[in-house]
Amino acid sequence: MDSAKQPLAALKAAFSQMEVVDLTVTLEKGIPRWPSHPHLVIDQTVTHEHDGYYCQSVSFAEHTGTHMDAPYHAHRELPHLTLESVAPDALIGMCTSIDLSGREWLPGESAELDDVERALARTGAEIDEGDIVLINFGWLKRFWTTGRDWRYYADNQPGLTKEVADFLLEKRVRAVGTDTIAVGTPIADGVSGYCHFHQRVLKNEIYLMECLVNLELLPAKCFFIAAPLKIHNGSGSPVRALAYIPKVRQ
Template sequence: MWGEINMSSLATLSSIFSNSKVVDLTVLLENGIPRWPSHPHLIIDPTVNHEHDGYYCQSISMPEHCGTHVDAPHHVHADLSSLTIEQVKPDALIGTCTVIDLSDREWKPGERATLADIQQALNKSGVQIEEQDIVLLNFGWLKKYWSKGIQWKYYATNQPGLAEDVAEYMIQKKIKAFGTDTIAVGTPVNNGKEEYCYFHQRVLRKEIYLMECLVNLEQLPAKCFFIATPLKIDRGSGSPIRALAFVPQK
């Protein structure tokens, strides 16, 4: 009996995913992409090649917070030494997703979006944030400023952030994770000068994981299903992720 139920559920799950549009929310890892200014460079080297070695294999050197990635609480909280990335539950970044679109406004470096801005966007889309949601917020920042050329510095040293009332609201709603298209969730940065970040200091402390450098958020509807998993890095402060959104088709 259990086997029959299990196979039926598996078939249902397979059908749902097979009939969904998959949107890749992950930036391409390539030399020269933006990085937090104090972090090491990403280096991808074609170390072994067919002509010299008979097969192909690259070497990769990068910080844990590289490209599309997730922060573990110990990243900024010295007292949370047990909350490193390998302790994150396998399903921590899997679940129903609410998407907040703020890209219709010209955000300035160092500017903070408020809860009123969030509520206005939610009302416009006709959805609300539910407990255990994964919330993604699109400033339209990455689409405008992401570059692997000399312009990478602008994306990395300028961005809008989020106000205190937004952080408190997400804690109150008991969401699972929060992600944006900026390089540091919630942190206002203007010409390299960063201000206090309520999300890293308060939200991350509550084991609400923060995801950064998400791409293609403009392709998502207000509700979808989100899947990402971090690498299981010993004592990791964070990890690159492959972030995917599944949008059921009618």
């Protein structure tokens, strides 16, 4: 085989032994949103009946559905760290999944470092430098809805403590994602507590991803792929988030 093709063949062979878990919520009318953000609007602008083909118009805030935050989102002093600065492969790499869904978290609570370390010990997983870390509270599975109760998901969630933020900073991870609407922020009845992740982790160009679904399907280690839209001066962007996990042999 041509030596130039060997890496591609190896990549193809590796992916053929994996299955894909879609970690992305569907963009549809009525999904939860940060309460001060505009609604997601999807309009069937062009139809087969009227125009002979089909095309929708979509209007949304940058932080809609499953999305990532760029540092400028929370840091006025970092105007150069918008989406244009995000490397194309910033959200591609090895992933450690941390399952905290064994208890029913209450709004405004924060997971401690002990909670995270116990979850890692249960699976025997270790966080390596450059990992993408995904944390599952079981929150989205419980409260995500397109119905009239959508706001509960947006106005309530568990967060993560300063010690967890420091731990992940020390591990030099490349991104952190959760199944909540704001990584690390404790929120109860619409009142937000201090968020060490937006203030400290994001400032260090460790990207945050929010509103991830199906995290309960992930093993402790997998391969993660996502990419934001390349929005000029973007503070964030929806992503299509995918996890590749080994196929279960029958």
